[in-house]
Amino acid sequence: MLSRTADHLFWMARYTERAENTARMLDVQVQTVLLPQAAEDTRLGWAGLLGISELIGDYTRQHGAIDPERVLDFMVRDPANPSSILSCLRAARENARAVRGAITTEVWETVNQTWLEAQRLMADGLCDQDPAQIFEWVKHRSHLSRGVTSGTMLQDEAYHFLRIGTFLERADNTARLLDVKFHALPADGRATSGSKVPENDFYHWSGVLRSVSGFEVYRKVYRDVITPERVAALLILRPDMPRSLAACLREVDAHLRAVAHPQSGETLRRSGLLNAQLQFGRLDDIMATGLHAYLTHLLERINDLGAGISRDFLAL
Secondary structure, eight states, rough: HHHHEEEEEHHHHHHHHHHHHHHHHHHHHHHTTOOOOHHHHHHHHHHHHHHHOOOOOHHHHHHHHHHHOOOHHHHHHHOTTTTTTHHHHHHHHHHHHTTTTGGOOOHHHHHHHHHHHHHEEEEEETHHHHHHHHHHHHHHHHHHHHHHHHSSOSSSSSHHHHHHHHHHHHHHHHHHHHHHTTTTTTTOOOOTTOOOOOHHHHHHHHHHHTTTTTTTHHHHHHHHHHHHHHHHHHTTOTSSSTHHHHHHHHHHHHHHTTTGGGHHHHHHHHHHHHHHHOOOHHHHHHHHHHHHHHHHHHHHHHHHHHHHHHHHOOOO
């Protein structure tokens, strides 16, 4: 496969996943602000969203102080923000158009229709009237895109690069989400020993879980009070949790090996090492390192893996 074709497929999947991840985080934040809370807590919540996507600097240069309506507009439909939902859907469509011959008609029609409908919904003002409906629509279209891809495409190199892009983006988002949400904990990343999560923290941690469709999974696995340590274990080390770091990087490693060539040995080694450390890691060891330090280092390694994939397989 031509590296340029692989590049378009990889980024088409990443942008689709990024749009969904942004919609998930915004949906939880919009619901959270409906709860009784101090104005400063609300401001920190919106700032945290920008921090997860590393957009605080870009937002501040354009809009100044944190304002909920401006942050929402910036992250949903601002064309000047390359990570806004609308920008991501446009970029996914443009990448799909560039490799029209490498994907099935059903995949192309799904991605193209998503972009056309997104423009119409934004023009109709649905984001102002009912932002939650927009977020549900984005998640649904992302699910549809992945389903059509799995259900109609030959599982050849094109399919593998789509999956690599999806799971690498998902791993990056999960790591960023955890890093921001756990940053307020003590330096060792632990809650107070022997204490239950305070009532206000229940909404915080349940919001984290809901943003990755993990709330019902958590209840099924633990059947008990939500604690930060268990949230970390579920979203970092649990291989059967679809959006956990362990599950995402296992998929990246498997699909990378399916497209391996003689020049990709070092990238495969780094992918395999990262995958093995997550598959056999222990939460106690992570907490001993410090969760923030661990996640920061992990993000660096995920970015390094992405750079290796670009160097070995994609157009530069």
